[in-house]
Structures are given as C-alpha cells and as structure tokens.
Amino acid sequence: MKLNDLLFKMPFVSSPAEDFEVEISSIETDSRKVKPGSLFICIKGHQTDGHLYVQEATQKGAAAIIAETEIESSVPVVYVKDSSRALAIIANTFYDYPTANFPLIGVTGTNGKTTVSYLLDSIYQNFGKNTGLIGTIQNKVGNSYRETSNTTPDALVLQRLFREMKDIGVDQVIMEVSSHALDLGRAYGCDFNTVIFTNLTQDHLDYHHDEVNYFLAKSLLFSQLGNSYHHGSKYAVINIDDKYGKNLQQMTAQPVVTYGINCSADVMADDIQLFANKTIFRLKTPVGTVKITSRLTGIFNVYNMLAATAAAILDHIPLEIIQDTLKVIPSIPGRFEAVDEGQSFGVIVDYAHTPNALQNVLETCRGLTTGRLYCVIGCGGDRDPSKRPLMAKEAVNLADYAIFTSDNPRTEDPAAIIEDMIQVFDDNVTNYESILDRKKAIEKAVFYAEEGDLILIAGKGHETYQEVSGKKYPFDDRIVAKNAILTKEI
Numbered sequence: 312m313k314l315n316d317l318l319f320k321m322p323f324v325s326s327p328a329e330d331f332e333v334e335i336s337s338i339e340t341d342s343r344k345v346k347p348g349s350l351f352i353c354i355k356g357h358q359t360d361g362h363l364y365v366q367e368a369t370q371k372g373a374a375a376i377i378a379e380t381e382i383e384s385s386v387p388v389v390y391v392k393d394s395s396r397a398l399a400i401i402a403n404t405f406y407d408y409p410t411a412n413f414p415l416i417g418v419t420g421t422n423g424k425t426t427v428s429y430l431l432d433s434i435y436q437n438f439g440k441n442t443g444l445i446g447t448i449q450n451k452v453g454n455s456y457r458e459t460s461n462t463t464p465d466a467l468v469l470q471r472l473f474r475e476m477k478d479i480g481v482d483q484v485i486m487e488v489s490s491h492a493l494d495l496g497r498a499y500g501c502d503f504n505t506v507i508f509t510n511l512t513q514d515h516l517d518y519h520h521d522e523v524n525y526f527l528a529k530s531l532l533f534s535q536l537g538n539s540y541h542h543g544s545k546y547a548v549i550n551i552d553d554k555y556g557k558n559l560q561q562m563t564a565q566p567v568v569t570y571g572i573n574c575s576a577d578v579m580a581d582d583i584q585l586f587a588n589k590t591i592f593r594l595k596t597p598v599g600t601v602k603i604t605s606r607l608t609g610i611f612n613v614y615n616m617l618a619a620t621a622a623a624i625l626d627h628i629p630l631e632i633i634q635d636t637l638k639v640i641p642s643i644p645g646r647f648e649a650v651d652e653g654q655s656f657g658v659i660v661d662y663a664h665t666p667n668a669l670q671n672v673l674e675t676c677r678g679l680t681t682g683r684l685y686c687v688i689g690c691g692g693d694r695d696p697s698k699r700p701l702m703a704k705e706a707v708n709l710a711d712y713a714i715f716t717s718d719n720p721r722t723e724d725p726a727a728i729i730e731d732m733i734q735v736f737d738d739n740v741t742n743y744e745s746i747l748d749r750k751k752a753i754e755k756a757v758f759y760a761e762e763g764d765l766i767l768i769a770g771k772g773h774e775t776y777q778e779v780s781g782k783k784y785p786f787d788d789r790i791v792a793k794n795a796i797l798t799k800e801i
C-alpha cells in the first residue's frame with residue numbers, strides 16, 4: 312500500500328509529495344519488529360520513547376517514519392500531532408477497516424466490563440454466533456485464546472485482532488474499552504454498534520487525576536459512537552442508577568437504552584433474591600418479562616446481567632436464550648470464584664480492586680455467612696494511591712478481620728503501599744494485621760477460619776502472577792488458597 316493511501320484520512324500531514332509514493336508492507340511501533348518496507352510509528356511511552364529508535368528502524372529497512380517530534384532520518388518522515396491516534400487511523404486503513412460492517416460491542420465503566428463481556432460472549436454463542444472477545448483476562452479469536460497484558464490493547468494489536476477475526480468468520484465481537492484506552496486513542500476509529508456504560512466510581516486517578524477527567528475519558532466511547540463507516544444502527548446502553556450514567560444519557564448522540572434497579576429504566580430487575588450460589592429476580596424488558604435464576608451472586612451482578620440483556624435484545628436475541636444462558640453461566644475466572652476443597656469454611660477469590668468493588672463484594676459475602684468474615688486485600692503499585700486508604704476502610708468496616716498484604720507492588724515498595732492503606736486508622740481500629748508476603752497472608756486467614764466462616768481474597772482474581780520490580784512471578788490466589796486449605800490442621 313502506498314504511504315499516500317495510508318494517510319488519506321489524516322488532515323494536513325506534512326511531507327514532500329514524492330515521499331508519499333513509497334510502498335508500505337507493514338506497520339510497526341516497535342523498532343525490534345521492523346522489517347523491510349515497514350512504516351515505523353514513533354510512540355512516546357511511559358518507560359521510553361519510540362523516537363529514540365528511528366535509526367534502528369531504518370537499519371532494519373523501515374520505508375518511512377511517522378513522528379511527533381523532529382528526528383534525523385534517511386527515509387521519508389511524516390510529522391503528526393498525535394502519533395497514537397495517527398497509529399489508530401493508519402492501522403484501521405492498513406487493515407481495511409475491519410470493524411466496518413462488523414458487529415462490535417464495547418463495554419466501559421469502572422467495574423463490570425469483564426463480567427458483562429463474558430455474559431454477552433455466552434449469550435451470543437448460545438445464539439449461534441462465532442464470537443470474539445477482547446479484555447482483561449484474555450483475547451479470544453474464534454477458538455484461539457491469547458494472553459494479554461492490557462484490558463484494551465494498543466491500536467495496532469487491536470486492528471490486527473479485528474482483521475484476523477474478520478478473516479476467520481467471527482461474526483460478533485465484544486470488547487472491554489478502558490478509560491486509558493479511550494484517552495490514549497487505542498480504540499480510536501473502531502466502529503461500534505452498541506456501547507455499554509456500567510458505572511463510574513473511584514479508580515485510575517493516578518492517570519486521570521480527577522473524576523471529571525475520568526468520566527470525560529469514558530464518555531469518549533459515546534461521542535465516538537457517531538464515527539461510522541457504515542450507517543448501521545447504533546445504540547448506547549447506560550446504567551441509569553449511576554449518577555454519571557444519568558449525565559451520559561444527555562451527552563449521547565445515538566439512541567439510549569437504559570437499565571437499572573432503582574430508577575425507571577427500559578430494562579429492570581425486581582423481586583431480587585440473593586443466595587450463596589445463585590440469584591433469582593424478575594427481568595423486565597420492552598420485549599417481555601421473564602424470571603431469571605443465575606449462578607452469579609451479588610446485586611452488582613444483577614446490574615451486569617441487566618447490561619448484557621439490554622445489549623442482547625437490541626440484537627433481537629430472544630429472552631429465552633438470555634434466560635437459559637444466565638441460568639448456566641459458569642463462574643468467570645477470578646470473579647467471585649469459590650475455592651472448595653471440602654473445608655468447613657468458605658473461601659472466595661475475587662478481582663475487586665477498587666473501593667466500590669470491594670464494598671460490593673464484601674456486602675455480598677456478609678450476606679452469605681453466619682460466621683466471621685475475613686478479608687485478605689492489598690493494593691497495586693503504580694496505580695491510584697488515593698484509593699488505598701478507602702479500600703482499607705471498606706475492609707475493616709465490612710469484614711470482621713482484615714489482613715493487609717501485597718498485590719502487584721510493581722515499582723513501589725510493598726511496605727509503603729500497606730502504610731498508605733493503614734495510615735488513616737487510629738488506635739481504635741484493631742481488627743486487622745499486615746503481612747507483606749501474600750502467600751503468608753492467605754495462609755494466616757485460612758489458619759484463623761473456623762466452621763461457618765468466610766474468607767474473601769480480593770484484588771487479583773484471575774491473575775496468575777505477582778508483578779514485582781518489572782518481573783512477573785507465578786502467583787495464583789486460588790492455588791495458594793487451595794494449598795493452604797489442604798495443609799491446614801484438620
């Protein structure tokens with residue numbers, strides 16, 4: 312493809328005319344992956360800057376460069392204002408707009424994205440669709456499952472995934488769209504059919520700095536919804552019980568379908584009954600009312616089921632398919648996942664890593680036990696430090712006893728993270744202890760637990776590693792809990 316053909320959607324890019332005729336055979340953002348004929352796009356990162364690798368890229372045969380700042384280069388250079396968004400536009404063009412005329416659902420919000428996307432994946436599969444899934448736990452392309460290091464990958468990875476899905480006949484994609492991704496333009500140019508807003512509570516303030524910026528980032532998914540290569544129907548599904556959801560309803564150009572429990576909404580739940588391993592409620596929709604029995608527990612999962620229902624009925628999926636799917640949905644990895652080795656007390660592993668998520672999941676746990684409720688929790692390093700004391704408060708207020716420990720310290724001192732968590736406590740708060748080593752913290756909770764008690768191990772969920780100083784060490788809460796249970800003195 313000629314460079315000129317790649318840039319036609321980019322306004323006012325500057326370069327001498329003859330440069331535009333150069334032939335481009337691939338797009339790369341990593342100089343180490345450049346091949347002869349590549350277009351190397353310089354991205355300013357958090358650890359380094361792609362502009363520093365132009366010489367390596369040209370030595371490897373890059374045919375042209377996209378850059379934000381002045382560089383020396385022996386091959387044509389096109390300067391742009393925002394190379395991340397330029398990457399998205401160019402990758403879309405290079406892979407021939409894979410999301411155009413391609414059913415794509417995007418889910419955003421502080422919590423619930425993975426859960427809602429898994430629910431939708433199951434519903435659409437039961438409706439006979441060949442689904443693709445992009446999100447925190449894994450990326451699924453037909454029957455191939457791939458590890459991921461992001462909830463929403465960068466635009467190059469994303470458009471390659473979409474192109475591969477389209478080429479193998481995937482006919483429905485569900486994708487988690489994080490606020491980082493929206494702010495960084497990773498999902499720029501994606502042609503969504505339906506976008507879902509679950510909720511907005513505190514998280515990622517290390518990146519967005521305040522809740523308004525955080526909300527504005529999330530709202531990009533809705534303002535972008537109008538960006539369409541084709542004029543298929545487009546809808547916004549919004550949790551109207553959430554205060555930001557109410558704002559979003561006013562800001563969305565496309566038709567809105569609301570869901571909720573407390574406010575009057577298009578899709579609602581009532582007669583809600585919560586049990587240890589199931590939830591029963593009446594699902595009311597514009598296309599009918601049915602009784603739902605689901606293995607998912609917790610009022611927050613009722614919201615997730617309403618969100619998935621609203622998106623599915625927009626695609627004319629029969630309520631019976633939704634009802635049957637919700638009845639048999641397996642637990643989602645690391646989301647309220649029980650560890651049961653036949654022990655006399657309960658152990659739940661969950662991904663809650665924000666104050667609101669921890670509050671939700673602890674309140675759900677409280678309703679499931681008549682014994683003592685233990686909470687093992689830590690906070691991620693290189694993440695929003697302001698949520699640390701808030702999470703610690705939720706733990707000591709809602710559990711009988713909390714054990715504060717490490718999550719993914721990343722480049723931070725794990726002891727300092729725990730200090731951030733407990734700094735707010737005065738001497739009256741005594742129902743907690745701190746154990747730096749997560750394995751020991753889980754073992755201690757198992758040691759304390761007696762018949763009828765319940766242990767919540769929160770923050771890491773499905774994760775199979777612990778990230779410390781740039782390295783990922785094997786660590787899985789579920790395996791550590793299982794081994795602790797099996798070795799506990801009976």
Ligand SMILES: CC(=O)N[C@H]1[C@@H](OP(=O)(O)OP(=O)(O)OC[C@H]2O[C@@H](n3ccc(=O)[nH]c3=O)[C@H](O)[C@@H]2O)O[C@H](CO)[C@@H](O)[C@@H]1O[C@H](C)C(=O)N[C@@H](C)C(=O)N[C@H](CCC(=O)O)C(=O)O
Pocket residue numbers: 340341342343353354355356357358359360361362364447460461462463464465489490491492
């Ligand atoms: C902080 C952050 O967002 N980092 C993302 C970023 O990595 P980075 O900024 O460190 O990249 P870098 O290493 O500085 O490299 C900069 C550029 O130089 C290039 N380079 C580098 C070295 C070299 O030799 N040659 C070269 O060309 C790189 O290819 C890159 O283009 O770009 C990478 C590739 O796209 C991402 O995987 C990575 O996400 C990391 C893993 C991450 O943890 N991100 C978090 C903050 C994140 O994005 N989270 C959101 C929300 C999560 C949620 O709430 O669910 C998500 O969507 O994942």
Ligand SMILES: Nc1ncnc2c1ncn2[C@@H]1O[C@H](COP(=O)(O)OP(=O)(O)OP(=O)(O)O)[C@@H](O)[C@H]1O
Pocket residue numbers: 420421422423424425426427447462487509510611612614615645646647661662663664667668669671672772
């Ligand atoms: N609708 C919800 N409202 C509040 N908390 C929720 C909701 N759904 C799930 N949770 C809680 O938040 C945790 C994360 O849920 P989930 O993984 O679905 O969210 P997510 O938006 O994908 O998170 P992330 O942004 O980290 O990818 C769950 O383990 C549960 O504790």
Ligand SMILES: N[C@H](CCC[C@H](N)C(=O)O)C(=O)O
Pocket residue numbers: 664690691692694718719770771774
């Ligand atoms: N256990 C993880 C959960 C958050 C991961 C993801 N939501 C992100 O922010 O990258 C941590 O806090 O380290």
Ligand SMILES: [Mg+2]
Pocket residue numbers: 424425446447448462487
């Ligand atoms: Mg997720």
